Amino acid sequence: MSDDLQPPTVDRRRFLTVLGTAAGGGAMALSGCSTDRVQKLVPYLVQSEDQVPGVATWYASTCTECPAGCGVHVRTREGRAVKLEGNPDHPVNQGKLCSRGQAALQGLYNPGRIKAPMARAADGGFLEITWDDAIARLAGKLGEAGNRVAVISGAPRGTFSDLLAEWTSAMGGRLVRYESFDHEPVRAANRQVFGLDQLPAHDFGKARYIISFGADFLESWGSPIENQRGFARSHGFSGGDVAKFVYAAPRRDLTGLNADEWVSLKPGSEAALALAMANVLVADRGDDRVGLASALGSFTPAMAAEETGLEVETIERLAREFGAARPSLAVAGGVGSQHAAAAEVCAAVNVLNFVAGNIGETVRFGSALPAADGHTELAKLAQAMDGGELAVVLVHDANPAYTLPKSSGFAARFAKVGFKVSTSMYLDETAALCDLLLPQHHALERWDDVRPRAGVHGLMQPVMEPVFNTLPAGEILLRVSRKAAGALARFAAPTWDQHLKTRWQALAGELGERDAAAFWHAALQRGGVYRDPPPPQEVTLTLPEGRLSYTSPTFEGAGSFTFLTYPHPMLHDGRGANKPWLMENADPVTKITWHSWVEVSPATARTLDLRDGEIVELTSPYGTVEAPVYVYPGIRDDAVAIPLGFGHTAYGTFAQGRGVNALDLLGAPRGDFVPYLSTRVSVRKTGGYRKLASVAGVPRQLGRGIAEGISLAAAKKGLTVEQAYLEEGHGRHEINTALELEAIRGWSEEQQRATEHGDYTRELPQWGMAIDLAKCTGCSACVTACYAENNIPTVGESEVLRGREMTWLRIERYWEDPEEPGAPPSARFIPMLCQHCGNAPCEPVCPVYAAYHTADGLNGQVYNRCVGTRYCANNCPYKVRYFNWYKYNEQAWPEPLHLQLNPDVTVRARGVMEKCTFCIQRIRDTQHHARLEDRPIRDGEFTTACAQACPSDAIVFGNVKDGAGRVARLKQDPRGYHVLEDLNVRPAITYLAKVLLPAEA
Amino acid sequence: MAVRKTARGARRKPGVLASFVHVDAAADAIRALRARGIKGLVVYSAAPNHEIEEALDHRVSPVRLITLIGGLTGCAAGFGMTLWMSYDWPVLVGGKPIGSVPPYVVIAFELTILLGALSTVAAVALFSILMGRRGVPYDPKFSDDTIGVFVPATQDLARQVEQMMHSAGAVEVRYEGA
């Protein structure tokens, strides 16, 4: 890395002259077991300081996939990024990274990227032009436009957004910051009751009781990784206790499936519940600060029961449970529950938190997250477009043509602008409407920074040569300024990089750093500058006019079902849809890939005679969509739901034409946000059918003890799962007599001894894993990590339909039927991967020893030896072996996506079996390092990709023989069990049973 | 007399070739010939026949010994190969011993049968075809419904033999010169 503030040195520019023929490594060659060879050795021109062929170089950077601003480490090999991992130094994500963040790599190498600047041609298509030409065209148009200029940009704040703001205002133009899921209701509520226009930080780890009013904090709400880390701490039985988590919403999303209790209330009635809970607490405590008692007086449990459809007892119980736990935490403002009066819900929750004394404890103000401008501004801008007031509109990091409901008419209004420019990397819906495309660098290709919150300055640096002929957006602005001169002449920085570094020099000064060079160097190494968050801001509750308002939700349309829509956990607002990892990594809730679905409750399905895959037509006043049904026990009978993020009309081959856009059923935003919960729909069975591209088989455990649970009481007593069953009177029936058992054990011991030969007698580590189901939320970040690390091909929808997805690591989601009939089932998540059995059934059946046991306890799979009899897969009781039915290696990574491949892992050819290897390439690499330094491997020195990514830290990997190591200790946990223990296959993975809370406790 | 060669290149044997339709007649003839101490009879028949076998009173075929040797070799090869190959590059699979005899029984069994059968066939090829006598006259009807008896005989003995054949009931008797 560069030590100074000089322009980027030649080093960084001179990685590889020809990607694809790296020295020695032949890094690009796609080969499994065939012998296609790299024929040429092409040397570097100049030795790069930070690249050694065959050795990974890591760069620190910042994730830009959502506004949370997590820190990332980018692993590069031979001058190309191959993997993203969390930056352990970063205060937001502390080394963890979600699926969306990891999939940024597929954004970088996306085949749908715009490869060069383009201009609209006469025939309506786009024509490639030079950058000079492109800059000149834009400068020319800006010169003509005067102040009739507007910019629509994404929300993240940083040097670029500052420059953009100054640049726009220099022209007298307007800047609208637009973020589709911008938490505007939360901010509105905070303005209302606390007088603060900001988003607070939430400490889920500290909370002893959590209630979420439809806030999907594990998926899109706030800072998901940070939330999940905290949630795992409070809810994951880490301190010997579990904070109860209640989810109050009409539909259970992934967050809701992790709840101990689901309070299924009428859509849009959350505020009533929150206010009634506050009412009960205030009444119980005789609390009458700021006139609360009177303000809450009318919101009795009875009134709330009427509004929400819950029992009065339930409301009172929830209130008292919430009040009894100190501190507790209530959150609200999820996208899915965003209805016209959503701000009221957030205000009510603010009151509830205030009453319970959580403000300053688990809810802290003062480290504001960046804010977008809200839809009012965008609506005004659209009006201006419509009126022909704007000559030039520049769209940066935003795709309003897709993320706004069609009924808002944005596309038509946008079309009226004389000259539309986009800096998008991809030809998304908005870019497709533009006249000039100025593709910007990907975040991994450019210098940039973001300020996700106070005290955190995340830095981005180019980790590789740009894949295409693109420029950093800042550079585009500066070049245009130079060309256009006039009002823009004051943006005189020679380059964007120079501009950024100047700013950082200034930042060093602001932060009181004297040595700017050292500051810069440290920031580059750590991925930014992290200061402690400012102390929580004191807030006081003020009730506007001493009142709290509650509006009964109203819905447009005459249909009999309330229409719910929600952010897809992988695709977010749709921006993930062009990344095959996110499309194929199933939705953690429904386990459906690649297309949209309509969720209906089992009761509704019975009434309407619907089964999975039958196509229904949903009609709202704003439109009609058709999608196949998914019968989902986590949704109310009076509602149906479709996820957001599908139904792109542009945005590349992976996204385009898949599924439907749920926004088509919604009305235009009124006020500051899109009312995602605002319509009622009628449901009509079309008679069509389409098999769901689901990765789920039978979602019940059928008494097989796969994802085990243990009651909190038993867990606290330190009972094993078996003992807990016995205590409950569910002891298992043992078929063998004690004598037989002894004989079996003796025989298997003898077998084990007979295996000691050659390498197998050596003192080698035995690799093992422990997975804590109490912590696992089913978020599937580990799955994406596994895809990234191990070159797992995405096989596409048609192959998923045939059950051929290659997920070495999959998250199984089982429904657990409740004790009392009629209640909705609860969910259990269990990551299922190769168990690396000691007595692996897959091994002896392989005729060619392609499946065999390594001396260090791994279940090895030698791809190049495999002839593809597939007996191993038949004989695997966990069904974690995956077969290359087709030449997935030639189909899964269309250029330049193949550049993402990890050169340390063989890309498997067709006809070959593959499976989890416990990231053997990492084991071997660490062994090489240790050997070069003549030392043993240290515990925690490395870990598998899944364990590294897990935001809950539920997966721990290591040497089982190392008694002091984390794995060995976790394996001693009484909650530990092996899946299908009775088969005597001796798995190397120990699962720790999920700790269950009774719903009413 | 010129020496004629058969297609196989073997020197043609002189002798009397008699054809019988009746099996007991042929058996009588064979018994009579053997009583006279005539050796080197060749009896043709379309199918094996008890009466003729009894009349000829051959020793039991040595094929069985070869079959036994072949089978035992196969068995030994089976166990030898599997065990040696297992220890030549010991690979642990499924927690089973490296050299695991029970599964190898299958291989040894199959090789026992295979080599046993192949050596049996080889033995027949050796004894019946390769070591069989050459140059003995043959008539195609012997594969149909006629029993043939060939008596090696010089011209002077031939008359006597022909006489015996006729009296035993041969339907056709002829002398085949060298």
Place this chain on the structure above:
Amino acid sequence: MAAVAPPRSVGHDGLVITQTHADVTRDVVGTLSPPTRGYVLLLLGAVSLFLIGIVTFLVLVKDGLGHAGYQPPIFWSVYITTFVFWVGIGHAGTLISAILFLFRSPWRTAVYRSTEAMTVFAVMTAGLFPIIHIGRQWIFYWLLPYPNSRFLWPNFKSPLIWDVFAISTYLTVSTTFLVFGLIPDVAAVRDKASGWRKKVYELASVGWRGTDNQWRHYSRAYLYLAALATPLVLSVHSVVSWDFAVSILPGWHGTIFAPYFVAGAIYSGIGMVLTLIIPLRRALRIEHMITAYHFDNLAKLTLLTGSILFYAYGMEYFVAWYSSNIFEQTTFYRRAFGPYWWAGWTMIICNAFVSQLLWFRKIRTNLTSLFVISIFINIGMWFERYVIIVSSLSNDYVPWAWDQLNPTWADWGILAGSFGWFGMWFLLFAKNFPIVAIQEIKEMIPMPRKRGGHH
């Protein structure tokens, strides 16, 4: 040649034989007459089916096995089903030729040649499947223990290697057995043939003349071959059954599998024998050689093996229930009432129930009913393997992985190709080699005696 009236002789066990040796030769050599149009059409049909199989196979090699309907967790499906089906078919021949030879059953003589040929061609067909079904067909030879530059040997603990040895041994031994038995008959044909055909048969008869010395070794050797083939025929399908039984898959790992599979194999094999020889005897005009007597016996054998199967099916369900093993229980419950109920019941009806009809002598001796039953047996036994393989795989330990199979054109293409390949060889054989054992029939017909009466 003295005219001797052929005696209306009575052979062993009351089997009436009305022919002389010369008749036998004439009739059997008569089957080798120039082909009729019907034969040519049949042969063309078989070859076209075979070509369909070839094309399917080439596509599989080009693109991968994905074209077939494999749907994890069902990693084996139609190909292995068909493999086991053909191996099973291959069992009747050796049973009839070897085991019944040792038991001195006279009725085998007329049918054993055709069944033995069926065996060889069925095993030849089956032998292709392990190659077709593997993911990388071009390196199938890695399953053989040959010295190589990698110093690697195959894993003899794998049942698939046992299979390699069992199937190749079986193919070798049954081919040997067939060819060995053919030699005297080819010699007989040689002596009736003329022209180039004579030359070919001459070569094929390897100098056989039927001398006493040749018969002496030959008879012994035939006995030993039969003695070796008998345990082999029992072992081969046992080994094939162990392909499944040594796994841990519920529905596969049954200790009953070896006898169950052997009985099933013989059952299916005789079914196929009936399907083949009922039309064949008419086409070749050898009705007087293969008679109701033979069919009655074949049907009794079918009844016996069918009843063993019935017992085995019952036993599987009983053991699943009695074991208290939920995995086993689920598998068998779903076999009858799960998504594969139709296949499960097809198998039970065709095999267990239909075979019971053969208790009736009328049905046993009626060729039409026997032919219909034989078709049921063929279908039932194919489905038996389909059920065992596919339905067991579709629901094993982890419910999350359960799925069902949808066979595709690539599955049916290979299946059709296998029938074409088998049919092609069988038809070619029937027209070029004696389909009835001349020599053994002659052995059973008492030769004319000068003195009359029995020996």
Place this chain on the structure above:
Amino acid sequence: MRTLAIVLGGVGAGGLAAVLAFASPSPQAQQSQAPADSITAPVISDTGSLKGPRQPIFFRHDIHAGQFKIQCQYCHYSVDVSPEPGIPTMQTCMGCHLVVAGSDSSSRTEIRKLRELWTEMKPVEWIRVHFLPRHAHFPHQRHIKALGPTACATCHGDVSRMPQVFKVNQVDNMGFCITCHVERGVSRDCSVCHY
């Protein structure tokens, strides 16, 4: 052109040091320092008869590694730290050849080719001699660590006597690896190399 200037500057400084250290071009100096077994690379007139693939530049290992005794690691710089041995960068070549222009006409021709490529900022596209299939991982650093820095010849043959490098051993044949591993009692577990 600006980048070129920077590059050339860097090359000049680094290269000069290297030249002084390793590659004294004067024959007299060479002789006085050379040990008894010193190699003098032969003059080669007929390159067509040499074994091995013909390279775009007739780079002579026998001159560099043999006659001038430049250590392997000078050019193959990452061999002891990385699985990959590293192919010398153009900068490394130019480090010497900015100054060294060649002693005879044939070497001058080849060095001129190198310099031309350098001015055009194009790399030499060497023809690869030793391959491993992608499913076999050969960590060079481990082998150098275990066998010492001069162990290259174990697999690659005595390159210092090869005017043109050719494949001496079947390094892409698993048997070649296994023989050595068995002889030295090192693990031959499959997953040591295949993953």
